[in-house]
Amino acid sequence: MNAEPQRLTVASDQDVVRVRQLVRTVAVAVKLSLVDQTKLVTAASELARNTLVYGGGGTVEVDRVDNGRRAGIRIAFVDSGPGIADVNLALTDGYTTGGGLGLGLSGARRLVDEFDIDTEPGRGTSITVTKWCR
């Protein structure tokens, strides 16, 4: 039942807009509630911007998933930028190295059901989030 995953390159502001639009389209297709669509698109916007700004660009892959009980969406944000040395610190509300609000990572984690981060200094960062239908 799973459709092909869809992949976008993130190399500009415009690509971040495209990520939001793709995530919205898939969120509607799997029938997430309006509030959950809004949460997921917002989280995706934060993470795609981080991929662009801190990761130096990368890719976003959007996948429909099904665990046998529920349908959902999984999104992977991958870059081969500088990586994050201290993940716990980066996930603290208000922590920023870029003059932002420091809410993107920590806020995105609150907005999704599952949040996995795989990062290593010098290798890059890969963040995968999942939102399930209720």
Place this chain on the structure above:
Amino acid sequence: MERVPVLKIGDMLLVSIQVDMEDQTALNLQEDLADKIVATGCRGVIIDISALDIVDSFVGRMLATIAGISKVLDAETVVVGMRPAVAITLVELGLSLPGIRTALNVELGMALLARARFEAEGGGDAGEDDETVAAAS
């Protein structure tokens, strides 16, 4: 680069954001508004976000910055039309937009600005307040 139009309506500026803005578009809007506040001497700014289906930290920060800039330029900003799902998401994201005045729609936003102006100009001590009292008694 797309630009969000800034309209002058009476002595207010109205910005109705109709597109999913790129980050640069949001930054341009900040500058355009500052220029227009100075050029027109307007004392109130209404930002209508009813067409936005999300507000992330970048747009949230833009709204806060616009409110701050306009304050310094002696104008008041009201953000109107936030969708309920957007409000729920913003709070969970951790952005409570302190210092930003909000109203449910453009009309209520205009009323809020008019009231804020009246109070700022020391309205109440003079005639109008007495009239209210007189009318009530």
